[in-house]
Amino acid sequence: MEQLSSLKKKVTSYFSHQKKSLRKFQKQHHWDKHLVSVLNKSKFPTIRQLRYLPKVLTKQERQKISILSLIILFASIVFLVNGYLLATVSVPKAGGDYVEGLIGSPRFINPILAQTDVDKDLASLIFPGLLKYDQNRQLVTDLAESYEISEDQLTYTFHLRGDVSWHDGEKFAANDVIFTIASIQDPEFNSPLARSFIGIIAEKIDDNTVKFVLKEPFAPFLSLLTVGILPEHLWYVIPPANATLTELNRAPIGAGAWKFDKFSKDRVGVIKSYSLIKNNSYYGNKPYLNNIIFKFYADFNSAVDALKSKDVQGIAYLPKEFRTDLKKYKNLNYNNLDQPQYTALFFNQNNNEFLKADYIRQVIALAIDKRTIVKDIFNSEGRIADVPSLPGIVVNSDIKKYDYDPEAAAELLEKNGWELTSTTTADGITKQVRQKKNWYLQLKLTTVDQPVNVQTAELIKSSLDQIGFDVQLDIVDKSKILQDVIRNRNYESLLFSENLGTDPDPFPFWHSSQNEYPGLNLAIFTNKAVDKLLEDARRINNWDERKDKYLEFQKIIAEELPAVSLFNATYTYPQDKSVKGFNLYSIAVPADRFSNLHEWFVKTKRIWK
The missing domain is CATH 3.40.190.10 (Periplasmic binding protein-like II)
Structure with a gap:
């Protein structure tokens, strides 16, 4: 108890001393204010008086005021700049x-x-x-x-x-x-x-x-x-x-x-x-x-x-x-950028008897993994195509589609008498190939020597090899593809891209009158119904009627499968x-x-x- 009493006296004495000091300071402060008031009737210090301010301030006080001034200056600049930016808008300027x-x-x-x-x-x-x-x-x-x-x-x-x-x-x-x-x-x-x-x-x-x-x-x-x-x-x-x-x-x-x-x-x-x-x-x-x-x-x-x-x-x-x-x-x-260009595997049934069978073309369509092509080669910057894409026309939703299904492709081959057998290639490699009687299931795949085309062709070859095709790649120099391949239709299957241009008219690419060069019917496809649809569409200026003709055209192409449409690649600029x-x-x-x-x-x- 005596210790607590002693502590209480010390605390009381301390605060009593602080109050006396405060009263003394306030009294002095009052006289300072009075002095300034007498010297300056406007109640504010003059410029002349402010010049003496650094002399009456301590070094620490001067530093604090300098820092505060810089902060105020910076804040003012930020405020003015933000105000200007909020009140104005950036627009193009001529030049450059x-x-x-x-x-x-x-x-x-x-x-x-x-x-x-x-x-x-x-x-x-x-x-x-x-x-x-x-x-x-x-x-x-x-x-x-x-x-x-x-x-x-x-x-x-x-x-x-x-x-x-x-x-x-x-x-x-x-x-x-x-x-x-x-x-x-x-x-x-x-x-x-x-x-x-x-x-x-x-x-x-x-x-x-x-x-x-x-x-x-x-x-x-x-x-x-x-x-x-x-x-x-x-x-x-x-x-x-x-x-x-x-x-x-x-x-x-x-x-x-x-x-x-x-x-x-x-x-x-x-x-x-x-x-x-x-x-x-x-x-x-x-x-x-x-x-x-x-x-x-x-x-x-x-x-x-x-x-x-x-x-x-x-x-x-x-x-x-x-x-x-x-x-x-x-x-x-x-x-x-989207473009009216599609890449497809076009079949020349005149140069490969196997391709004349509908089920063989269906097998090829089922065996190709389009999704992997778009993902791996184009980094998913493209779209899978099931039919020729026409600018301004949404693909017919009623078309027949061949989604990737290698098991269904193999079953379709077996159903038609194609059995797996071992054979040795000219390189001495043993591989499994489909055989029917004395025929081996062979296909020559031609494309232009460009990285994207070659990579796509190799993926297609790999997919077809897995179900028993014997695929031979024919990579042709860009300078020779027109003269040596397209002009004379010198291919069994051709991996190639077609660009329809500004108008959706597919006549130059699919009408039977374009089967021979300089026509561009690369599938050498002849179909009276398609010919009539394309001819009629050219004579119609009414867009809705014309579009209906093209949707029906897509439906027939998907059914007949003269080519396997693969993808629509984007144009990167x-x-x-x-x-x-x-x-x-x-x-x-x-x-x-x-x-x-x-x-x-x-x-x-x-x-x-």
Whole structure:
């Protein structure tokens, strides 16, 4: 108890002392305030007085005030910046260049002579057509202001824009359209578009009106009029036979949003870079970019290296085999675009008797693991296909499908008398092969020598080998596939891709009239019902009626199985993230990637909301 009493006295004494000290401080503080009040009637210290503040503050106090001042300054800056950002919005600013790498080199930057992707890319930017496909894949007017179609669907009348000038200042008129169509049809020009314009008559009504007359209704006709128009005043003096020799094919004059600026060549005369400059007199939406510069490379390896080193901001196309190599480069966007292209295994029943049996083609369809192909080869960037895919048309849900089922495939072979037997190959390897009487189940599989095709062919071979096929791969160089294989239909089965282009018309690929070259019916498929469906669809402008014909076509193809449709691969278009504004989800041909080029930008500015 005595100890507690002693502790209590000490505590009481301590707090009593603190109170006395506080009263003394408050009294002193009162006199300080009074002194300041007397010296400064405004109650606030003057600038002169504040100059003495550091002298009356301790070092520790000065440090604290400095830190506090910095915090207030930083907070003010953050507040002002955030306020500015909240009150403004970032928008594209005109200016800057875009540099893209292409594989190959330009030869004919001419819309009626272009055959390579490089030539078509450049021509599409320089030469507009009467119509164009917008970024939503819809046909809209371009050089044409409007058009009408007659009730019998044989006459198309186009009214031309009156505000269009060529890059040299001359006025665009109807004569340019008439000259372009006539040049396409002239055999001496040797235009690759000539077959598409057979029987079409182009007439001038007046300087601003042209008329096209067809022999019979042709629904895809409008898509043909996206072809670029040539300036008659420059081309009419050039003999058609010399059309490929003129410098206008390398330094063209068009009427598009972009005009030729310059090109550079290497020591042997090959064009290595090509520059386009914005056309300030363009009649349509003006682009933000000032220049488009193309650099040309011999192969994809060189182009990808240029993308890595930022020598280019994009390349026209990125093959799937390069994706892994680019994973560590975080400055790239990969635009995976849908396209009207499908890859299939086409059967030539004339060159392999086994393929004439329906069940053999069904066995092959059941044995191929499409899902693994899409997953392993395309990193799941693609879709499984069961029938030829047509742009703008959802696949018929009623078609017959052959899902991966190797056991069912083997059972179907055994049911038809094909038994497994051991045989020794020329390499001395013993393998199990299906045999029926004196026949071995053999198949030659031909494809082009490109990584994706070869990998796919090897997976198909592996799948078929597992159920007893003896598959021989025939890998053909890209430069020879057309001449040595497709032209003479020199294959038993052909792994190949077909691109239908802008219109969903599959006539060139599946009508029996296209069985022989230059037709593209690679399955050499003859079916009267399919022929009639495709013929009728070409004569119908009503989209719903036309679509019904194509859905029925898909159903027959799935039933007859003249080919095994495998997958729809996406088109990968890589760009540096510094390039903004690309906003496409699908293309029909590679040049379509520029459909919204006028919206691309590399510079920005802020404006008030």
